[in-house]
Amino acid sequence: MKEEKKVILVTGANKGIGFEMVRQLIKQGHTVILSARHELRGKEAMDKLNQEKLNVHFVLLDLDVEESIRKAVVYVKEQFGRIDVLINNAAILQKQDQSLLQSDWVIIEQTINTNAQAQLKLVRYMLPLLVRGGRILMASSGGGSMTDPVGGWSPAYCISKSLLNAITRHLAYELEGKSITVNAYCPGWVQTDMGGKSAPRKVEQGADTAVWLATAETIPTGKFFRDRKEIPW
């Protein structure tokens, strides 16, 4: 039987794990929309893929700007008419994010907004385009876990991912009736601009669980994964 090809949107995909996901998904034959918040960075990423003879689509999408989200939805609707998989990959981790008590409030506010609130906003805007049986994936982190050890690094980032995990579970519940699955995953500690050079994982490994969740024949809903296995919240 011929494998079904999907329309997949990946946010923050001009570099890092998102970019690698796009590459792997195109190689599997899916129609992939690479989104980035800066036009030039997005185009440079597209050029890299085109040099590998991989055909990709692009949409400008800055999660911090509601109008940008709205325009991206209009573009996707006009060009593709639907989305099978939405991968909420984009996030920020700021150097100044050192303490919930000492950091400037703006650091905490921006981090929670971009990494959690804006992700929910994007889902709300994209929902009319998501097909029955569609999938929403949230790039989370062990840092957001309530069972992993807490403390020691980027606390605003960590609590933004805890909130994202909570959003994932509630959305999974609310979207069950539409047969849309919602899951979170941790890519592990990966060598990217965010993860830094000391990280033990390469982007190929970091992208693997999301690519699997996007394409596996069946997946559950409302779960948290790492290395293709369910992990505790």
Ligand SMILES: NC(=O)c1ccc[n+]([C@@H]2O[C@H](COP(=O)([O-])OP(=O)(O)OC[C@H]3O[C@@H](n4cnc5c(N)ncnc54)[C@H](OP(=O)(O)O)[C@@H]3O)[C@@H](O)[C@H]2O)c1
């Ligand atoms: N790397 C790790 O070790 C690790 C571990 C656990 C979880 N994660 C998660 O995995 C995901 C990917 O991480 P990564 O390491 O690939 O990060 P990265 O290399 O820093 O890439 C982050 C991407 O998000 C984009 N972005 C940031 N703010 C945005 C906004 N407001 N609107 C749209 N795009 C925005 C960035 O765009 P610009 O290029 O324009 O800045 C970039 O494309 C993130 O959700 C991260 O939290 C990573």
